[in-house]
Amino acid sequence: MKKLFIKTYGCQMNFYDSDHMSNLLNGHGYETSENIKEADLVILNTCHIRDKAAEKMYSDLGRIKKIYENNNLIKPIIAVAGCVAQAEGKEITKRSPWVDLVVGPQAYTELPKLLKKINEDSKKKEINLKFPEIPKFDHLNFDKKIGKVSDFVTIQEGCDKFCSFCVVPFTRGPEYSRSRKSILDEIKIMAQNGVKEIILLGQNVNAWRDNTNESKAYTLGHLIEDIAKIDEILSIRYTTSHPLDMDLELIKAHKNIDKLMPYLHLPIQSGSDNILKKMNRRHTAREYLKIIELVRKYCEDIAISSDFIVGHPGETNEDHKKTLDIINEVQFASSYSFMYSERPGTKSSEFGEIVDENIKKIRLHQIQSKLNHYQLAFNKNMEGLEFPILITDKNKNNQLLGRSPYNQTVYIDEENLPFKKHHEKLIGSMLDVKIIKSNQNSLLGSFTKNA
Ligand code: SAH
Ligand code: SF4
Ligand code: F3S
Numbered sequence: 001m002k003k004l005f006i007k008t009y010g011c012q013m014n015f016y017d018s019d020h021m022s023n024l025l026n027g028h029g030y031e032t033s034e035n036i037k038e039a040d041l042v043i044l045n046t047c048h049i050r051d052k053a054a055e056k057m058y059s060d061l062g063r064i065k066k067i068y069e070n071n072n073l074i075k076p077i078i079a080v081a082g083c084v085a086q087a088e089g090k091e092i093t094k095r096s097p098w099v100d101l102v103v104g105p106q107a108y109t110e111l112p113k114l115l116k117k118i119n120e121d122s123k124k125k126e127i128n129l130k131f132p133e134i135p136k137f138d139h140l141n142f143d144k145k146i147g148k149v150s151d152f153v154t155i156q157e158g159c160d161k162f163c164s165f166c167v168v169p170f171t172r173g174p175e176y177s178r179s180r181k182s183i184l185d186e187i188k189i190m191a192q193n194g195v196k197e198i199i200l201l202g203q204n205v206n207a208w209r210d211n212t213n214e215s216k217a218y219t220l221g222h223l224i225e226d227i228a229k230i231d232e233i234l235s236i237r238y239t240t241s242h243p244l245d246m247d248l249e250l251i252k253a254h255k256n257i258d259k260l261m262p263y264l265h266l267p268i269q270s271g272s273d274n275i276l277k278k279m280n281r282r283h284t285a286r287e288y289l290k291i292i293e294l295v296r297k298y299c300e301d302i303a304i305s306s307d308f309i310v311g312h313p314g315e316t317n318e319d320h321k322k323t324l325d326i327i328n329e330v331q332f333a334s335s336y337s338f339m340y341s342e343r344p345g346t347k348s349s350e351f352g353e354i355v356d357e358n359i360k361k362i363r364l365h366q367i368q369s370k371l372n373h374y375q376l377a378f379n380k381n382m383e384g385l386e387f388p389i390l391i392t393d394k395n396k397n398n399q400l401l402g403r404s405p406y407n408q409t410v411y412i413d414e415e416n417l418p419f420k421k422h423h424e425k426l427i428g429s430m431l432d433v434k435i436i437k438s439n440q441n442s443l444l445g446s447f448t449k450n451a
């Protein structure tokens with residue numbers, strides 16, 4: 001078997017794709033290796049969302065080149081996949097002639113064919129950025145994928161929303177919902193392979209719908225209901241949702257389906273209507289708050305998280321204050337926040353009214369202090385509570401790991417385990433855990449029942 005080394009950047013959808021690339025290539029003579037020095041094929045599965053993400057790939061390419069040169073090793077085949085591949089295409093092989101193969105996120109099922117061509121003529125560059133008519137999901141092989149306890153399933157790809165700052169509609173293509181059958185088939189096989197928690201993925205996961213069933217709308221809420229019927233699946237999560245696609249069916253699912261965890265990641269980006277308009281988000285801050293109110297009506301304890309961008313072109317101090325206000329109002333359980341990064345080809349890159357980098361930094365700091373404050377308070381509220389936790393991992397410090405229903409990482413120390421040895425046997429079990437301590441980014445728990 002030849003060796004494949006794969007590095008993944010960016011969002012969870014890229015991690016899902018990387019797993020499927022490894023799985024696909026396993027059937028074509030490659031086994032995955034953690035050691036880059038022995039690799040015959042290196043794949044960088046890249047992200048284009050912010051400038052830093054793309055630059056990281058180029059600096060990694062430079063570092064990888066040096067590893068082979070400094071150790072007098074034979075150069076492996078170097079492939080760039082993912083969103084930088086889609087966005088920059090041929091430019092990558094111009095800037096880094098060392099790269100042999102560029103393949104977009106919808107075209108990676110062609111990898112075996114592309115590799116065959118390169119093996120026949122090593123001087124040739126292969127580039128495939130197509131959006132195939134038969135979607136990639138119809139080519140994937142689910143049987144061989146090794147199950148983790150908690151694993152991702154992409155159900156929706158692409159985006160038609162065209163927020164002015166964002167590259168995703170260009171890199172992932174138009175909005176596409178995978179068929180209900182294909183999703184459920186994959187999840188059933190995952191369940192047989194030991195997966196206990198399913199995390200449904202999509203750039204706009206709640207825009208997912210079953211397009212084959214025209215008589216009755218079958219949306220994400222219905223899909224979750226069907227997944228919950230699979231006995232082996234104990235926990236269901238989904239991400240990322242868009243406010244415009246939040247429907248009552250999904251909100252009700254949080255009340256009616258026990259296996260659906262009480263956590264909603266619903267990015268707002270800014271609290272200012274002026275900026276939301278410039279961003280082409282197509283909703284106001286008030287409309288967002290109305291959704292949160294409704295969600296909390298059906299699921300009182302739900303944890304809400306969001307994404308924020310500071311320093312979008314035209315953002316004034318007033319606009320920034322409104323973002324701080326909305327954070328105070330919603331009191332998010334956790335969030336991601338970023339400085340605006342200008343992306344080629346996007347509307348925002350043509351706006352002018354650029355916000356000074358130092359101002360961006362100050363605003364990011366202010367937002368993050370506030371977000372951290374609410375996150376710490378949310379975590380503190382967990383102390384003394386008990387809930388079932390799916391044990392997914394064990395770390396180097398001999399702690400067992402899982403996620404709370406509210407998506408916080410929970411560590412369980414060895415001294416708090418029911419027995420000292422072989423506690424990795426507990427991985428995959430759903431166990432009652434009491435929270436004994438909270439931190440900024442995690443919780444510490446102890447088992448309440450003998451496992
Ligand atoms: N579809 C999701 C988000 C996908 S991208 C949604 O609509 O919310 C993930 C996050 O990256 C975004 O929510 C946004 O906060 C951030 N992001 C996207 N483009 C960015 C840019 N040009 N600069 C800074 N952050 C950006
Ligand atoms: Fe990007 Fe907007 Fe689409 Fe989200 S909804 S992926 S931010 S264009
Ligand atoms: Fe990045 Fe592409 Fe995901 S740009 S965030 S890897 S969809």
